[in-house]
Amino acid sequence: MASGPDKSGEGKQGKRALSTRLTHAARDRKLTQGGVNPVVQRASTVLVESASKLFEPGGWTYGRHGTATHAALKDALAEIENADHCAIVESGLLACTIPFIAFAQAGAHVLVGDNTYGPTRRFCDRTLSRWGCETEYFDTTIGAGIEALIRPTTKLIFLESPGSMTFEIADAPAIATAAKAKGVVTTMDNTWSGGVFHKPLSLGFDISVQANTKYVSGGADVLSGAIFANSEALFARLKETIADLGVNTSADDAYTVLRGARSLAMRMDRHQASAVEVARWLDAHPSIRRVLHPALESDPGHALWRRDFSGASGLFGIVLKSSETLQVHAFLDALELFGLGFSYGGFESLAIYCDPQLKRNLTKPAYGGPLIRLSIGLEDPADLIADLDQALKALD
Numbered sequence: 001m002a003s004g005p006d007k008s009g010e011g012k013q014g015k016r017a018l019s020t021r022l023t024h025a026a027r028d029r030k031l032t033q034g035g036v037n038p039v040v041q042r043a044s045t046v047l048v049e050s051a052s053k054l055f056e057p058g059g060w061t062y063g064r065h066g067t068a069t070h071a072a073l074k075d076a077l078a079e080i081e082n083a084d085h086c087a088i089v090e091s092g093l094l095a096c097t098i099p100f101i102a103f104a105q106a107g108a109h110v111l112v113g114d115n116t117y118g119p120t121r122r123f124c125d126r127t128l129s130r131w132g133c134e135t136e137y138f139d140t141t142i143g144a145g146i147e148a149l150i151r152p153t154t155k156l157i158f159l160e161s162p163g164s165m166t167f168e169i170a171d172a173p174a175i176a177t178a179a180k181a182k183g184v185v186t187t188m189d190n191t192w193s194g195g196v197f198h199k200p201l202s203l204g205f206d207i208s209v210q211a212n213t214k215y216v217s218g219g220a221d222v223l224s225g226a227i228f229a230n231s232e233a234l235f236a237r238l239k240e241t242i243a244d245l246g247v248n249t250s251a252d253d254a255y256t257v258l259r260g261a262r263s264l265a266m267r268m269d270r271h272q273a274s275a276v277e278v279a280r281w282l283d284a285h286p287s288i289r290r291v292l293h294p295a296l297e298s299d300p301g302h303a304l305w306r307r308d309f310s311g312a313s314g315l316f317g318i319v320l321k322s323s324e325t326l327q328v329h330a331f332l333d334a335l336e337l338f339g340l341g342f343s344y345g346g347f348e349s350l351a352i353y354c355d356p357q358l359k360r361n362l363t364k365p366a367y368g369g370p371l372i373r374l375s376i377g378l379e380d381p382a383d384l385i386a387d388l389d390q391a392l393k394a395l396d
């Protein structure tokens with residue numbers, strides 16, 4: 001579907017399309033041993049070739065530092081975000097929290113978008129606060145106005161655009177520019193776009209994080225996260241933190257994510273096309289008050305989305321006209337093709353009721369009805385529309 005300028009840019013393999021680069025990434029014979037795929041190298045113990053290599057800087061001396069399978073996955077993921085550096089961790093949430101651990105310290109102040117994913121907020125409120133760091137939430141429509149919130153002690157600005165439940169698009173370049181002028185590190189949770197349709201590092205962000213659990217792996221069968229940066233110094237700090245925490249994904253999980261990532265670009269095109277078709281149909285439905293989808297011209301974030309994104313994923317919100325909880329439950333329970341589940345990005349469509357889990361410190365958005373989030377999977381959109389049509393009758 002029509003979208004903003006192509007931000008796929010140049011990866012390590014030059015100007016080729018992302019689908020081509022993802023097909024050919026991580027195919028070095030050292031990683032594949034002649035197969036098409038990398039080996040699944042399970043290792044804790046690593047045998048070095050000679051005593052002189054035991055303490056070689058940067059040498060691979062222990063399984064926690066990753067194996068050939070991890071190297072292959074990092075290679076491919078770096079292509080998605082046009083990143084110079086990539087680290088893999090066990091979950092998307094860990095990818096979100098590691099930049100805080102790396103850059104905040106006792107007495108520090110961090111700025112976090114008020115629409116940020118609940119568990120990331122919970123980490124700030126529960127754990128970061130115990131370490132003596134202050135979290136201040138900001139309205140993500142703030143743009144360049146973020147400058148007024150930056151203090152001498154501000155160490156990190158964390159943003160999710162669009163918010164994965166309320167779908168506001170932020171002026172990320174303006175926030176990045178203000179942060180850079182004051183030497184504050186910026187991190188973007190880029191999970192909604194799957195990394196395909198949005199390149200935070202190219203828009204001036206220092207760090208991009210991704211829950212591979214969602215679109216990148218695409219199979220709804222693995223938990224994984226990735227952290228991307230271009231600056232060597234920033235990445236060195238992130239890597240130190242990862243080493244200090246002692247985290248590393250299993251080789252089997254790394255393999256599973258890579259297997260999914262090969263088809264990411266094609267899947268995202270399908271998620272996008274189907275979701276826009278379903279969103280437009282819902283927008284015209286008499287039981288729907290509003291659709292929250294940045295690719296719709298009527299959406300408040302549409303202009304910024306056109307400017308900074310090259311497409312939209314399959315995740316968006318709808319506001320029902322009915323306000324009775326029982327009716328909301330009846331609608332959700334009547335769905336046959338949409339499972340009720342707290343994830344997205346997989347091949348299967350999902351729905352959740354958002355209001356009970358919407359956490360805000362500033363203003364809670366007033367939509368005038370219950371907010372439902374839909375994740376549009378790889379089913380035929382006509383079948384999904386038919387399913388929604390019959391389930392919406394439960395609201396009558």
Ligand SMILES: Cc1ncc(COP(=O)(O)O)c(C=O)c1O
Nearest residue numbers: 091092093117164191211213224
């Ligand atoms: C925007 C966003 N960031 C991070 C995560 C965390 O990912 P994981 O479940 O892999 O920890 C999620 C999961 O739903 C998410 O929606």
